[in-house]
Amino acid sequence: MVKVRAENITKIFKTLKALDNVSVTVDHGLFFCLLGPSGSGKTTLMRIIAGLETPTSGSVFFDDEDVTDLSPSERNIAMVFQFPSIYPSLNVYDNIALAIRREVKSKQDERERVRWAASLLRIEEHLNKRHHEIDFGILQRVSIAKAIVRNARVFIFDEPLSNLDTKLRESLRSEFQRIHREVGGTFIYVTHDQLEAMAIADRIGILRDGRLQQVGSPDEIYYHPVNKFVAYFIGSPTINFIDTKLKLVESKLYASVGDSHIELGEAAKFALQSRQDKLENIQLGVRPHDISISTAPVSDSIPCYVNYIESLGTVLLVELKSGSASFKCLCDAGLNVREGMQVYAVFNKEHIHVIDAETEMVII
Ligand SMILES: Nc1ncnc2c1ncn2[C@@H]1O[C@H](COP(=O)(O)OP(=O)(O)OP(=O)(O)O)[C@@H](O)[C@H]1O
Ligand SMILES: [Mg+2]
Structure with a gap:
C-alpha cells in the first residue's frame, strides 16, 4: 500500500475546467472517500490517479515516486466501477483467478487467494456459476473480489454501489469497512451519497465544480464545515x-x-x-x-x-x-x-x- 498524493491537479476538457488546482493526500492504508455532486470531477480525479487520464497540469505521487507519466498497469492499481466487469465466458472462480494470474506462485496459492476473496465478499457458493446465473448484486461483489484479491498499491472504487437497489446497497456498504480492514490497503472510494461517505470513510474530501472544498474526518466535516456548501451537502435532514x-x-x-x-x-x-x-x-x-x-x-x-x-x-x-x-x-x-x-x-x-x-x- 502507498500514500497517494495529487498535487495541483488541473484538468481542462476543451473549454471545460473539470478540475481546478486540486491537491489532496491519502495516507497509507486509509479509507478515503471522494464526495461531491454529479459533474464535480470525482471520476476525472480518480482516472488521473489511476493513470487512465493525463492531467493538464499537476502531478501524482505514490509515496515519493512521481507516477504522473506511468500507465495504469505500471502504477499497479485495482479499480471497481459502477458496472460489474466480468468475463461472461468464465465462471466466478476463473474471473477472480484471472485478476491474479501474474501474481500467483502456484495453483495452491491461487486457490487460497480466490477463496479468501470470495469469503470476504460472501460469494463462495457462487464460485462455479457464470454471469447469467447470478444477479446484479452478486456480480458487483465478484467485481470487488477481483479487485481486492490483487496485491495492488491502491484500490479505487468509483460509485460501486450506485446501481444496486437500496437493500443491497445498505448491506454491502456496511461490509466495506470490514473488507478494508482485512485487505489492509489504501482505498479511494468515490460517491455522491453523503450518508455512504459518512458511514464508511476514515477521511472525506469534498469536491464542488472541480474544486476541493474540505478534507477531514466525517466528524470534522459534519461539525466543522468550512463553508456553506459543505454544511449543506453533509447531514440529513439538511441544515x-x-x-x-x-x-x-x-x-x-x-x-x-x-x-x-x-x-x-x-x-x-x-x-x-x-x-x-x-x-x-x-x-x-x-x-x-x-x-x-x-x-x-x-x-x-x-x-x-x-x-x-x-x-x-x-x-x-x-x-x-x-x-x-x-x-x-x-x-x-x-x-x-x-x-x-x-x-x-x-x-x-x-x-x-x-x-x-x-x-x-x-x-x-
Ligand atoms: N472525456 C471528457 N470530455 C469532456 N468532458 C468531460 C469528459 N469527462 C468528464 N467531462 C466533464 O467533466 C466534468 C466532471 O466530470 P466527472 O465525470 O469527473 O464528474 P463526476 O463527479 O464523476 O460526476 P458523476 O457523479 O455524475 O459521476 C463534467 O462536467 C463532465 O461532463
Ligand atoms: Mg463519476
Missing part, C-alpha cells in the same frame, strides 16, 4: 440557514431569529471579535438535530408556531416559523405538536454556525 442580525449588548452577543433573539456562546463572541464593525450580512447555520421543541416557555428560546409536520417514522420533522424566519427541527414522534400550535425552539448553542453570507465561509 437550516437563518438570516440574522448580530448585536453586542453589555459584552453579550445576541443573534436575531425572526421576531426574537438568542444569546450566542463565548466561542462565537471570540470568533467575531475581530469583525465587530461587520456584523451585518450574517446567517446562522443550525442542523435540525440541534433544535428542540418545548411546549412551555423556557429561557433563551424562540417563540414560534408550527407551520408544517412531516412524519419520518419514530421522529417528526417539524417546520417552525418566527416572523420571517423558518427552520426545521427533529423531535420525538411522541411529542404532542400540531400544525398552528405555539411552541418554543431551543437551539443547541454548541453547534450553531455563524456564516458570512457574502463569502459563504463559516466563521465558526
Whole structure:
C-alpha cells in the first residue's frame, strides 16, 4: 500500500475546467472517500490517479515516486466501477483467478487467494456459476473480489454501489469497512451519497465544480464545515440557514431569529471579535438535530408556531416559523405538536454556525 498524493491537479476538457488546482493526500492504508455532486470531477480525479487520464497540469505521487507519466498497469492499481466487469465466458472462480494470474506462485496459492476473496465478499457458493446465473448484486461483489484479491498499491472504487437497489446497497456498504480492514490497503472510494461517505470513510474530501472544498474526518466535516456548501451537502435532514442580525449588548452577543433573539456562546463572541464593525450580512447555520421543541416557555428560546409536520417514522420533522424566519427541527414522534400550535425552539448553542453570507465561509 502507498500514500497517494495529487498535487495541483488541473484538468481542462476543451473549454471545460473539470478540475481546478486540486491537491489532496491519502495516507497509507486509509479509507478515503471522494464526495461531491454529479459533474464535480470525482471520476476525472480518480482516472488521473489511476493513470487512465493525463492531467493538464499537476502531478501524482505514490509515496515519493512521481507516477504522473506511468500507465495504469505500471502504477499497479485495482479499480471497481459502477458496472460489474466480468468475463461472461468464465465462471466466478476463473474471473477472480484471472485478476491474479501474474501474481500467483502456484495453483495452491491461487486457490487460497480466490477463496479468501470470495469469503470476504460472501460469494463462495457462487464460485462455479457464470454471469447469467447470478444477479446484479452478486456480480458487483465478484467485481470487488477481483479487485481486492490483487496485491495492488491502491484500490479505487468509483460509485460501486450506485446501481444496486437500496437493500443491497445498505448491506454491502456496511461490509466495506470490514473488507478494508482485512485487505489492509489504501482505498479511494468515490460517491455522491453523503450518508455512504459518512458511514464508511476514515477521511472525506469534498469536491464542488472541480474544486476541493474540505478534507477531514466525517466528524470534522459534519461539525466543522468550512463553508456553506459543505454544511449543506453533509447531514440529513439538511441544515437550516437563518438570516440574522448580530448585536453586542453589555459584552453579550445576541443573534436575531425572526421576531426574537438568542444569546450566542463565548466561542462565537471570540470568533467575531475581530469583525465587530461587520456584523451585518450574517446567517446562522443550525442542523435540525440541534433544535428542540418545548411546549412551555423556557429561557433563551424562540417563540414560534408550527407551520408544517412531516412524519419520518419514530421522529417528526417539524417546520417552525418566527416572523420571517423558518427552520426545521427533529423531535420525538411522541411529542404532542400540531400544525398552528405555539411552541418554543431551543437551539443547541454548541453547534450553531455563524456564516458570512457574502463569502459563504463559516466563521465558526
Ligand atoms: N472525456 C471528457 N470530455 C469532456 N468532458 C468531460 C469528459 N469527462 C468528464 N467531462 C466533464 O467533466 C466534468 C466532471 O466530470 P466527472 O465525470 O469527473 O464528474 P463526476 O463527479 O464523476 O460526476 P458523476 O457523479 O455524475 O459521476 C463534467 O462536467 C463532465 O461532463
Ligand atoms: Mg463519476
